[in-house]
Amino acid sequence: MNAVITGASKGIGKAIAERLAAEGFNVIICARNTDALAAAKAAIREKNPAVTVIAESVDMGDKAQVMAFAQKIKDTWSTVDILVNNAGIFIPGALHDEADGLLEKLMAVNVYSAYHLTRELLPLMIAQRNGHIFNMCSxxxxxAYPNGGSYSITKYALLGFSKNLRRELMPHNVRVTSVSPGPTLTASWDGFEGPPDRMMPPEDIASVVWNAFTLAKQTVVEEIQLRPMLGDI
Ligand SMILES: NC(=O)c1ccc[n+]([C@@H]2O[C@H](COP(=O)([O-])OP(=O)(O)OC[C@H]3O[C@@H](n4cnc5c(N)ncnc54)[C@H](OP(=O)(O)O)[C@@H]3O)[C@@H](O)[C@H]2O)c1
Structure with a gap:
């Protein structure tokens, strides 16, 4: 079984890649920073020597790089069982005073990345009449949040993408799940000084992904929302 996870050198993506590898999946992961990527690849391989781990340096905000990444995946595998569109960046801001160009930048990384990669890999899933796409929403x-700004716009868009895809792929037997976590303890929160139990561990996001995947093939978990016990921060 083969899984592609974007933005998987750290945080939620890495936790999902580790979990899928532990369940016996070969994984292809990507991120931009090559050192962090190599470290993630080494950590996954060390714990799961029987699976194939391929790590590619890709800027998912750059369409040409996304297309090249998709080609690399298709050259490596003839089937993809799970695609996790996880790559994303969080830059807080308010619509009235955030930096010019922020919406375009966040749309490219948080939305267009998933759109382009999914469109490239979907023909494999449709042909095999099998596959599960997870979109990491929020x-x-x-x-709306006070400091959501353009980030929130992009995450609404990704949820819209996910809902449309789900409807469209029903007859093709390809499952689509949107995962919407609240605060999760990752590098996105570097500098946060509150108590760690106000955050969820990224391994729990990986667990819900795995649980959704392992249900009966005719069962589709369409949307998942998770929050810490005390709610959002
Ligand atoms: N943590 C939370 O509280 C939370 C809550 C809701 C939703 N989410 C969503 O969950 C996803 C993962 O977040 P996280 O908190 O795990 O973030 P993280 O710890 O900052 O990790 C982000 C990962 O994505 C990669 N990445 C970022 N920009 C990329 C790009 N342009 N191309 C390729 N890879 C890229 C990063 O590596 P490089 O920087 O080296 O590229 C890293 O591997 C995001 O979509 C985020 O919006 C997070």
Missing amino acids: TASHH
């Missing part, structure tokens, strides 16, 4: 896909 609680910011569901309601």
Whole structure:
């Protein structure tokens, strides 16, 4: 079984890649920073020597690089069982005073990345009549936050992408799940000084992904929302 996870050198993506490898999946991961990527690849291989781990340096905000990454995946595998569109960046801001160009930048990394990669890999899934696509949305896909700004717009867009895809892929037997976490303890929160139990561990996001995948093939978990016990921060 083969899985592609974007933005998987750290945080939620890395936790999902580790979990899928532990369940016996070959994984292809990507991120931009080659050192962090190599470290993630080494950590996954060390724990799971029986699976193939391929790590590619890709800027998912750059369409040409996404297309080249997709080609590399298709040259490596003839089937993809799980695609996790996880790569994303969080830059807080308010719509009235955030930097010019922020919306374009966040749309490229948080939305267009998933659109282009999914379109490239979908023919494999449709042909095999099997596959599961997870889109890493956010609680910011569901309601507005004071500092959500363009980030929130992109996460609403990714949820819209996910819903459309789900409807479209019903007859093709390809499952689509949006995962919307609240605060999760990753590098995105570097500098946060509150108690760690106000955050969820990224391994829990990996667990819900795995649990959704392992249900009966005719069962589709369409949307997942997770929050810490005390709610959003
Ligand atoms: N943590 C949370 O509280 C939270 C809550 C809701 C949703 N999310 C979503 O979950 C996803 C993962 O977040 P995280 O908190 O795990 O973030 P993280 O710890 O900062 O990790 C992000 C990962 O994505 C990679 N990445 C970032 N920009 C990229 C790009 N342009 N091309 C390729 N890879 C890129 C990073 O590596 P490089 O920087 O080296 O590229 C890293 O591997 C995001 O979509 C985020 O919006 C997170």
